[in-house]
Amino acid sequence: MKPDLTAPRASVSLATKAALAWTHSARFLTTASRLDQLPGGELPEIAFVGRSNAGKSTAINTLAQQKRLAFASRTPGRTQHINLFELGPKDAANALFADLPGYGYAAVERAAKLRWQAVMADYLALRRSLHGVVLMIDSRLGFTDLDRRLLQLLAPRLANGEVRLLAVLTKADKLNKREAQAALAAAQAVLGEVSTDQADIGVTLFSALSRSGLGDMAEAVHGWTTPAPAPATEAAP
Numbered sequence: 001m002k003p004d005l006t007a008p009r010a011s012v013s014l015a016t017k018a019a020l021a022w023t024h025s026a027r028f029l030t031t032a033s034r035l036d037q038l039p040g041g042e043l044p045e046i047a048f049v050g051r052s053n054a055g056k057s058t059a060i061n062t063l064a065q066q067k068r069l070a071f072a073s074r075t076p077g078r079t080q081h082i083n084l085f086e087l088g089p090k091d092a093a094n095a096l097f098a099d100l101p102g103y104g105y106a107a108v109e110r111a112a113k114l115r116w117q118a119v120m121a122d123y124l125a126l127r128r129s130l131h132g133v134v135l136m137i138d139s140r141l142g143f144t145d146l147d148r149r150l151l152q153l154l155a156p157r158l159a160n161g162e163v164r165l166l167a168v169l170t171k172a173d174k175l176n177k178r179e180a181q182a183a184l185a186a187a188q189a190v191l192g193e194v195s196t197d198q199a200d201i202g203v204t205l206f207s208a209l210s211r212s213g214l215g216d217m218a219e220a221v222h223g224w225t226t227p228a229p230a231p232a233t234e235a236a237p
């Protein structure tokens with residue numbers, strides 16, 4: 001029998017469900033204001049980075065399905081430390097999320113700004129357990145100079161496949177369909193500049209309000225830390 005292509009697809013796939021169940025397990029681990037305060041360990045770490053106010057903390061809360069796991073705020077520059085969250089079974093954590101301080105907030109004193117840029121640069125270049133980066137971009141603003149600088153910092157580790165990247169265009173609920181498509185195309189063009197054969201780079205629209213893009217984001221980060229299942233042996237029709 002031919003498959004019925006008109007049948008509605010299940011709204012949430014099994015892979016999405018498994019990924020969301022995993023992100024739901026996120027719990028606070030520790031906070032650090034310097035790199036040498038971060039735990040050593042081998043657990044794969046996924047960093048959430050982006051301009052201040054881009055929606056990093058909100059996205060982590062949405063993934064975790066917890067209102068105030070990562071503090072989210074109307075006041076830009078709120079996250080001043082690296083906050084780490086643990087994921088997976090309680091007695092056998094299998095990954096970490098790192099909520100990094102946002103950059104580009106104008107009112108931060110210059111010295112503090114430079115200090116944080118240095119911490120950020122070191123983190124992205126040197127953190128050995130860094131497995132993937134979720135780069136949050138306000139979909140209405142697109143990539144700014146600082147976002148492009150961050151991409152350049154990351155480019156060597158993207159190029160050799162050591163670190164994966166997902167650009168998340170946040171606050172998609174504020175765009176109409178045409179604007180959303182334009183934001184996506186613009187982001188793809190920027191990402192194309194750092195893309196190589198070995199690089200694992202994706203992009204998705206996301207809204208914490210409507211939860212659109214949530215499944216895609218969860219699946220991407222889950223896939224980074226979970227070995228792919230063996231390929232299906234079923235013969236193609």
Ligand SMILES: Nc1nc2c(ncn2[C@@H]2O[C@H](COP(=O)(O)OP(=O)(O)OP(=O)(O)O)[C@@H](O)[C@H]2O)c(=O)[nH]1
Pocket residue numbers: 050051052053054055056057058059071072073074075076077078079100101102103136170171172173174206207208209
């Ligand atoms: N409409 C809308 N607002 C959002 C969305 N995500 C975040 N916001 C709002 O944007 C503001 C900033 O969000 P945060 O999650 O605190 O941003 P952040 O990137 O963690 O900011 P810093 O900690 O300063 O780096 C808050 O007022 C959020 O409610 C979204 O998907 N849609």
Ligand SMILES: [Mg+2]
Pocket residue numbers: 056057058071072073078079
């Ligand atoms: Mg924050």
